[in-house]
Amino acid sequence: MRDPRLLAKPPVTRLGCLVFVRNRRGDVLLVNPDYMDGLILPGGAANTNEPPHRAAARHLHAETGLNLRLTHLLAVDFTPADRYLERLNLVFDGGTVRDDTPLTVPPQHRSGLLGARFVPVRELPDVMAPAQVARVTEALANRTLPVLLHGQRTA
Template identity: 35%
Template structure:
């Protein structure tokens, strides 16, 4: 069945008991990223042009887009790879900071590249790409991202997805 078939099967959404309450509810950013590795186990990092820290390919979900679909779309847009994204590794809550609302970040298994793939960086958004170990990347990652990716690597090894708050197991 398709997502549209699933929506039809759900039936009509319930009416608001108190009109306007849905618009007053908090909204969270939701993002999906891929832990993509090379054959040596190094992680594919991108250098975004819009922030001073490394990141993994992925990004914020658009309206009515799942974190998984956002991950697939962003990986294709940012590095030109149309991958079969694997299972969930980490769900991490990211608290509000500065102008940014809190968010839920999903990290999926992006698989292992065989070395024949051509990475095509998105102009204006990705300045460079690099395969690095977590130790090599640590000084160029926010501490919370380093914790999140450490959990993702552990989940990859154990086969058990992790939930964390700001990169820390609760």
């Protein structure tokens, strides 16, 4: 049974869908957005009613050219409002790719990105904001959790 009170005014949800990808050397894939300082994990916001794992895969492909199947989560990070609205960030496990995997970054005027590259873990504090480094460090340390869609594992 649907309770109309629950759907009358649903809360605004800002959901960040990020992807953690490493190469065989263990370096972490990061993108360099022109709209903020430092490198970040590839990803972006989910559209209305878009499953988060699909949003993450869509952004990863658009930003780097990589097509990866995302079936597990590594971290969930709530970011309170400061410069940006508050949001819940989901970090998906993109797995490991070959060291020579080509990356295709669209032109800056279309993507807002200055580039993408794999960064050694020891260099992350030098190229990322502290909160971003903490997010990646947690993703490195944690085991994966399955992504469910209506109670079923994603295919």
